[in-house]
Amino acid sequence: MTQIVTPHRSADDIPDLEALRADVRAWCELNVPTDWRESQTGATAEQFVEFQQRWFSTLRAGGLAVPHWPAEHGGGFTLSEQAVLFEEFARAEAPRLVLQFISLHHAAATLLTAGTDKQLAEHLPAILDGEVWCQGFSEPEAGSDLVSLRTRAVRDGDHYVVNGQKIWASLAMHADWCLLLARTSVDAPARKGISYLLMDMKSPGLTVRPIKQSSGEEHFCEIFLSDVRIPVSNLVGEENQGWQVAQRTLTSERGATMVELSERLAVGYDWLVELARTTLGDDLATDTRVRQDLAALATEVSGLRILTARAIAEAEAPVTARSGGGASASVIKLYYSELLQRLTHYGMQLTGLDGQVADEKPTSAGWESGHWLLDYIGSWEWTIPGGTSEIQRNIIAERGLGLPREPVTT
Structure with missing residues (x-):
């Protein structure tokens, strides 16, 4: 059974970083696969996904998958304790959680700060079970100038009907859900007409196309949306206030x-x-x-x-x-x-x-x-x-x- 690593604290709740470091180092020696570089060189997409999910499960079993989340959701490590984990993972040359990066950081940070109770209850446990997310922010003519995005979401009863295109969505071909920005008002000032939506990647009308890079990899994708219906209950924050929510997402990446x-x-x-x-x-x-x-x-x-x-x-x-x-x-x-x-x-x-x-x-x-x-x-x-x-x-x-x-x- 995999050892569960937990923070070491004094009676005054002061972290004992060296004791934690010893535990993490011992855990890495037992659990970091020694042959992962060989097995992942030239791996197929299916082999990549399977390996990433297996490694994530190993980290979760050891209590190390989501150290940055609140304690009630399986985390509770301070920033200095997280730094110890990262230092030891790097020292052990452990594989990175590439597939779950958006899920564990962007999606979780967004939901924890702006999500509804229902959204949290639905998605945080699912992320721990391996649910994969991608990010639908950038567009062909709205990258750094994100407020210029043109993807439209029009309210139709209990749904938004979304049309548009997203680009540079990392590993979207493997994603179950997407963090989506869409314009819900063309009359409001640019930053106040954007809404933040959670989109099921199995939705009808949605097409994902990987982009072949100069390195030969297909890390990024285009996402095309044609009359994609997203429930209003998947709105994060208030309608037309998605720009503020998006800043929380981006802060987690920086x-x-x-x-x-x-x-x-x-x-x-x-x-x-x-x-x-x-x-x-x-x-x-x-x-x-x-x-x-x-x-x-x-x-x-x-x-x-x-x-x-x-x-x-x-x-x-x-x-x-x-x-x-x-x-x-x-x-x-x-x-x-x-x-x-x-x-x-x-x-x-x-x-x-x-x-x-x-x-x-x-x-x-x-x-x-x-x-x-x-x-x-x-x-x-x-x-x-x-x-x-x-x-x-x-x-x-x-x-x-x-x-x-x-x-x-x-």
Whole structure:
């Protein structure tokens, strides 16, 4: 029977992080599959889904699937305790929960902050049982400028009738449900005419088409909606107030999940150093340029981890002690995504021409799998989802530095 890992707390409810770390490390040694990289390289879509669901079930049995959820829903770990989990998962090179990412973070955060009791009761237990979600926000002409979305939802009795198109929906071909933004008013100001809906992916009139990427993967999808009927009971928040709900969804993507990604990037740096040793051998000791480049990247990786640690400390501090600003998550997201590009690009340079040959990486790996060409190609995705780098810089400027908003031009 799988050991269940729970937080260690003192009588004053102070976390004992080292005791927790020891438990998680022991759990990883027993439960992280040692051959998952081999089995997931070249895996079919069915093999990928089966593996992801099995790994999620293992984490759930160990009490580690949803540490960021409230205790009454199976979580209850503080941010500092979550950081320990992520550090140990990265250290053990555990597979990422790619398939459940939207379900565990975006969908759960949205439902917990804005969902009805019925929606919570229906979906949170189902997510724990493996229900898969995707996100239907972006459109062909409404990506970063999301308020320009054109998908329409027209009220018809107890349903909304929805028509439109969504794009860049991660793993939508496997999803059971979708977090959908649609315009329910064309007369209201742009941000006040959008509603937030929960859409069953088995609904008639819905078509999903995977998008073939330059890496050969089909991670993203287009979603076409033709007279799709969504019950009004699937509305999250108030009608025409979906923009406010969507901000909570996006905050989850720029928040605690960055801790895991930062730790995995640190492991990716270790692989980069090993690549340099393998490629240069004894010459590494005298190759000043490579040593300086590696040292510079080491400094950046350390800086990212320090930023993440500070953000955790800030979030856990009493409200009266917080510095405010609301931009730390955007700083981390921006720094991580652009550092990921620099690190994977350097790995691709070290591999030389041999590294330009088409390769396959494990489908359950992160963005830093050690397959440098594909990692570098994939790294460009990270400056776009969850708000582009340009959007993050605006948030940092306005919320963090207090600079005035750019004037609206017509």
